[in-house]
Amino acid sequence: MDLKDKILNGVKKLPTLPTVYSTLSEAIEDPRASSEKVAKVLAADQVSAFKILKVANSPFFGFRGKIDTITQAIMYLGFTEVRNIVFALTVIDFFSKDKVLANFKPVDFWAHSIGVGIATRMIGSAIGEKSVENYFLGGVIHDIGKLLFLEVAHDEYSTVLDLVETENISIRIAEKKILGFDHSYAGMLLAEKWQLPKNLQNVISAHHEGKTGDITDRLVASVHVADIMARMLDLGFAGDRLVHEPDKRVWDILNLPEGYFTSCRKRLIEDFDRTIHIMLV
C-alpha cells in the first residue's frame, strides 16, 4: 500500500464529527429554527456551552463580556457564527493533542491556526466584507491537512519535519518531497469527508496560492494574507518558521487600506493572547 492509499484509508477510518455539531446544523437548517431551540441543543452540553460563551465574548467579535447566554450569542453573532465557533472547538478537540513530533506540537499548531482565524476576520472587517461569519473558521481550519498527516502518517511526517529543520525549507515543500503531496490536498480529503461548504473547501485547497478560479474569492485571499501575518508575528507554530511570499494578485482582490498591517499589529497580538487561552485550555 503506497502512502497515498494509507492516507486515503486513514481518512475513511476517521470518525465523523461529534453529534453535537450535526444536531446543531440540523436545528439551524430547519426553516422554523428559533434561537431558543438552537440554544437548547447547545445547552445540553454545559462544558461546551460555557466555552462557546467565552469564545463569543472574545475581543475580535466586538462584544467584550456582553454575552451571558447562548440565546444572546445567537442574537448578537447569528446562527452561522455560533455554529462555526462550535465547529472550530469540535475540530480542535477532535484531534489528539498528545501526538507531538520533534518541535511540532498540536497545541502550537492550533495557536497558529487561531491566530490566522483572528487575522482573517480582522481583514474581513477591514475590507468591508458583509458576511464575515466564515472568516474566523476559515483561518482556523486552513491547515487541517497537517493534523491528518500527524494522525494517520505519524512516522512519515516525522521525516517531513526533520527535512524542514535540516534544509530550512517550508513544510509544504518538505511534504511534497517526502509524501508526494502537501497538506492542502490532505485537508481537502478531510473537508470532503466532513462535507464542508465549498468556500471552506476552497480555503483549505487554495490558501497557499491565495486565489481560486474565482478571482473575487476574498475569503481565500484573506486567509492567504492572514497566514503570512501570523507567521510574521510568530503566532503559534505552523511547522516551519518561514514567511512565504504573498501572491501579488491578493492585493487587488483585497484592496486593504494603506498602512493596515502596522496599524493592526498590537490589536492582533492582544486578541490572539486572550483567545488562545480561551480556546486551548
Next chain:
Amino acid sequence: MNKTILLDDFEEGMELAVPLKNKFGQVLLGANVKLEKKHKNLFRTWGIETLVIVSDDEGEEPIDESLMAEAETILAKKIYWTPKNKFEENLIQMGMDNILDKLR
C-alpha cells in the same frame, strides 16, 4: 507625518490627514477635520474600519543602529523575498516593529 489607525483606537481631537472615503470612493469627511466623540459611532455606522490621521510619531526616539541591525538579521532568516508594493512593504514593517518591540 500620517498614520493609519484602527477605528477602535479612535481618540477625540485626532485630525484626519486625508479625506475619509467610503468603499465607493465618495468623500464622507474632508481632510484636516478634528474628530469629535460623535464621529466614532458615525464611522461605525458607515462601516469605516481604519482612519488616516495626522501624527507626531516622528518625535519618537530614533532606533539604535545595532538594534536595527539585529532585527534585520532575525527578519532575514524568515523572509526570502523582497517587497513588490506598498502593502508588502507595510507587511514587512509590521514584522520589523514586532521584532524591535521584543528586543527593546
